[in-house]
Amino acid sequence: MKKLQGQLVKNNFVCLLFLLLLTIIFASNTFAHDDDHERQHNSIELDDIKAKAKTPIQLYVFNCGTIVANELSLFNPALEVGMQKTLSNTCYLIKHPKGTLMWDAGLPDSLATIPGGTTVFDGAFTISVEKTLKSQLEEIGIDPLEIDFVALSHLHFDHIGNANYFTNSTWLIQQSEYAVAFGEAAVQAGFDSTAYNELADNPTITLNGHYDVFGDKSVVVISAPGHTVGHQMLYLDLPQTGPVVLSGDLYHFMENRLNYGVPVFNSSIRESIHSFVLIDNFLDQSKAQFWIQHDKPTFDSLSLSPAFYQ
Numbered sequence: 001m002k003k004l005q006g007q008l009v010k011n012n013f014v015c016l017l018f019l020l021l022l023t024i025i026f027a028s029n030t031f032a033h034d035d036d037h038e039r040q041h042n043s044i045e046l047d048d049i050k051a052k053a054k055t056p057i058q059l060y061v062f063n064c065g066t067i068v069a070n071e072l073s074l075f076n077p078a079l080e081v082g083m084q085k086t087l088s089n090t091c092y093l094i095k096h097p098k099g100t101l102m103w104d105a106g107l108p109d110s111l112a113t114i115p116g117g118t119t120v121f122d123g124a125f126t127i128s129v130e131k132t133l134k135s136q137l138e139e140i141g142i143d144p145l146e147i148d149f150v151a152l153s154h155l156h157f158d159h160i161g162n163a164n165y166f167t168n169s170t171w172l173i174q175q176s177e178y179a180v181a182f183g184e185a186a187v188q189a190g191f192d193s194t195a196y197n198e199l200a201d202n203p204t205i206t207l208n209g210h211y212d213v214f215g216d217k218s219v220v221v222i223s224a225p226g227h228t229v230g231h232q233m234l235y236l237d238l239p240q241t242g243p244v245v246l247s248g249d250l251y252h253f254m255e256n257r258l259n260y261g262v263p264v265f266n267s268s269i270r271e272s273i274h275s276f277v278l279i280d281n282f283l284d285q286s287k288a289q290f291w292i293q294h295d296k297p298t299f300d301s302l303s304l305s306p307a308f309y310q
């Protein structure tokens, strides 16, 4: 009897040990793959997006500077040399019942102290900021440190200028862009990582495709590589305005959309064309408005913050 009891105690102890081990393995796995889980759970196909106009989201449009393109043929080699064009530079805030998302971070606010702006990239662009992003966020009572998510369409200088404001946000970036975001790879890609290096310690979800930010298909990051390796756009299902796609830099102005112009500084012509087709099909399917972020006539037609779209 004593022997049997001893055996039972021993068996129970082994069982307990086994359970403990399983718990530890499960817990460490859960932590290790938390991001993976969230990424897989929220990844989505474009065919699955249907506008429902159900979620009360709001979209604020900010003036994040002006760019004069002094040599327009850089944006499309088929254009005549010597043409100039003024481009808008736009950032956006999305308020969703489950949180806030900053889309793009504009030209740096520090440019606001230089009247008329400055000319960069061997004279290619004259860049200026009339009103700081910080003051525009303040105007609507938003503290950058309280924004839940930050997503940059890509890491070129005119989209990252104020990225270091958002050090508490979860960073949504394509894995391919993240892989070249820092160090020598960033220099090779033409990215100035000092403008966003304070995001390096942010909670970060690296994406491998389209991503449903809040899990209800109302705010979706769309992967559209070609301008840069991890270029992305944003789909919004606004309850009153209807579906809208924010272009990132898929195109910089309307004429390039009509002619499928590919800028000379794009990372891949092939991927650019693939993304053009993907988005054309998606716009046909979704009936979404397409807002070209740098297109000044589009920008001039929009109501800026503190007004908002819903």
Ligand SMILES: [Zn+2]
Pocket (backbone or CB within 6 Å): 156, 158, 159, 249, 294
């Ligand atoms: Zn741009």
